[in-house]
Amino acid sequence: MNLRIQNIFLLGMLVSSTAVFSQIKEEKLILDRKREPEVKKIEKKKTSVEAEKNYPPKEKKTQDSLNLKYNITNVPAASDFKTSTIQGEDISPKFDASYQDNYFQIGMGNFGKILADGNISTTLENDIQVGADLHFLSTKGLTKEYDWTSKQNTGNFGLYLNSYGDKGKINVNADYGLNDYNYYGIYALKPASDIDIKQKTNRFKVNGYYDFYSNEILNDIRIKSSFLGDQFDAKETQAEILLNLAKHGVELPVNDMMFNADLGINLETVKSEFSLLNENSSNFLNATLSPKMTFFKGKSYLMIGSDFSFLNAKNSNNILAEEVKNNKTYWFPKAELQFAATDEFKFYAGVEGGLKMNTYANMLEENPYLVSDQELRATETKYKGYIGLRGDVSQMIKYDVSAGYGKMNDIMFFRANGLFNDAFTLDRAPYDFANTFSAVYDNGTVSEVKGTLQFFPLANLVLDAEMYFAKYDLDNYEHIYNKPLLHASLGGKYFLLGKKLHLGAKAIFGSDKTTNSFSFTESGTSPNLFVSEENTDDKVGGFADLNLSAEYKVHKNFSIFALGNNLLNTNYQTFKGYKVLGAQFLGGVKISF
Incomplete structure (x- = not known):
């Protein structure tokens, strides 16, 4: 009886604490995260190489302990929701602490939602594991909000291979992704209901990763490649190879200090071609050398390094008379000092910089409503200084709070x-209703404050929180468009009844975003033309979104699940004109075999 009362109390605490922050963003589904922060995985899905019982060896553990990051970027909180907005970016509801092999699940809900998801794998001789992963989501969209179609289908199919050898482990995976959707965010015109606003993208990726157990000289090597095409004949090819050379665990004759030496070699190429409007084309080759030295004693360390980058860029369009070529060499500082007073209080400070290649494929992941003709540039972070505090309190609380300031060139926004x-x-044309976006660039500075918190009050209860604040000061634009000043979340996962019942909750908040927008009137001249007026200080309102989820294991091979997204039932906008689905309810079954 007391156990039942305790479970009811804890469930109530989880839901009520989440409701406090229910003024929040995009509808999202729970994704698995391990209890401890993860280090350098090449994929977040099942395609990752699983942990081997006797791996990593001692020297590898030492290296990884120095690379642990508790910041918001590469250690998401224990629950990670993926958006289930109308553009269909959600993923399957997997609730276990580790990804499950050999299952299939299907669900249905309002707004015509259909979810299908599965994974199958087998182990061959010599401990070689092969498998396949499938995910599909379909929605009819906001049929009562828009006269025109807003439906979407999205899917992924992947094959993977994991193998463990005497000297290292290998992972190879191939993935095909389809996104079939519409440019439905029309706010300034009133077209007919049968207009064509269709867009479709296809992306094929192949990745390979080999990790040596020993850190003697050759540490690991990664190869990545992808090809993307869309409805309007855009084509983009990416390829990247990363090689890490290292000598770790060198003992120094000074107060038990240790020394690591690393050299990263990165070669990346991107070729993009567009067939619409200005017919932009880009060809980039970026080569980077990243040497660094790390001196450490216990959990305190000093890392000193640099990035040397050489960028060869070629750009052209139908306005330019000829191809514009640019070759430039960059140097970026890289250093970090951590003083570990105790496990609970680790003070750190550092400086970093680098180049980020802005590709059409990566832009579409952030904003799928781009017109199929983009000018591509690399964003240069000349420097970003930061200071912070992180720690681990009795294995119950993990936190990281930091603030930073940086100077950047070619900051990309939409x-x-x-x-x-x-x-x-x-x-x-489908993209010609003031319903698309283009990337623009400006130089400026950014001030950041970010924090993450994970709390493990019980073995079966995990709570997490995240916050990110970013203020941009640009040289030419008065405002940065379509970036919120503040983004925050609060969530939790609770397992009870012998882990037969899994409950999840997530509340997400985003502040207002500044954007530009247009209004149109008839000119009255002959021939008749539209006359446009641009508002450069329009607002896309902030959002509040509450999400709950549950799964109950009826039998070891059979489970039922239910999901509730955007339970505040608000049609907030991700971008101007693009409303999300209202309150969503989806239920289904999962069969394990």
Whole structure:
């Protein structure tokens, strides 16, 4: 009886604490995260190499302990929701502490939602594991909000291989992704219900990773490649190879100090071609050398390094008379000092910089409503200084709070497009209703404050919180568009009844975003034209989103699950004109075999 009362009390605490923060963003589903922060995985899905019983050896553990990051970027909190907005970015509801082999699940819900998800694998001779992973989500969209279609289908199919050898482990995976959706965010015109606003992207990726058990010289090597195409004949090819050379665990004759030496070699190429409008094309080759030295004693360390990058860029479009070529060499500082007073209080400070390649494929992951013609540049972080405090309190509380300030060139953000054709007609291309966005760039500074917290009050209860604040000061634009000033979340996972019942909750908050927008009137001249007026200080309102989920294992091979997304039932907007689904309910079954 007391156990039942305790379970009811803890469940109530989890739901009520989440409801306090229920003024929040995008509808999201729970994804698995391990209890401890993860280190350098090449994929977050099942395609990752599983931990081997006797791996890593002692010297590998030493290296990984120095690479642990508790910041918001590469250690998400214990629950990670993926958006289930109308654009269909959600993932399957997996609740276990580790990913499960050999299962299939299917679910249905309102808004015409259909979810199918599965994984199958087998182990061959010599401990070689092969498998396949499938995910599909479909929704009819907001049929009552828009006269035109807003439905979407998205899916992924992957094959993978994991193998453990005498000297290292290997992972190879291939993945095909489809996103079939519509540019439905029309706010300034009133077209007919049967207009064509369709967009579709296909992306194929192949990745390989080999990790040597020993850190003697050759540490690990990664190869990545992808090809993307879309409805409007855009084509983008990416390839990257990363090689890490290392000599770790060198004992120094000074107060039990140790020394690590590393050299990272990275070669990346991106080729993009567009067939619409200005017909932009880009060809980038970026080579980077990253030497660093780390001196450490216990959990305190000093890391000193640099990044040397050489970027070869070629850009052209149908406006330029010829191809523009640019070769430039960069140097970026890299250093970090951590003083571990205790496990509970670790003070750190550092400086970093680098180049980030802005590709069409990566842009679409952040904003799928881009017109299929983009100018691509690399964002340069000249320097970013930061200071913070992190710690682990009795294995119950993990936290990281930091603040930083940096100088950047070619900061990328998204600006709304007006009409490409000014003719007074509604017979238009799918992207020509002021319903798309283009990347723009500016130089400036950024001030950041970020924090993460994980709390493990019980063995079967995990609570987490995240917060990220970023203020940009640009040289040319008065505002940065479509980036919130503040983003925060609060969530939890609770397992009870002998782990037969899994409960999850997540509340997400985002502040207002500044954007530009357009209004149109008929010119009255002959021939008739649209006359546009641009508002450069429009607002996309902040959001509040509450999500709950549950799974009950009826039998060891059979489970039922239920998901509730955007339970506050608000049609907030991700971008101008793009409302998300209201309150969503999805239920289904999972069969394990």
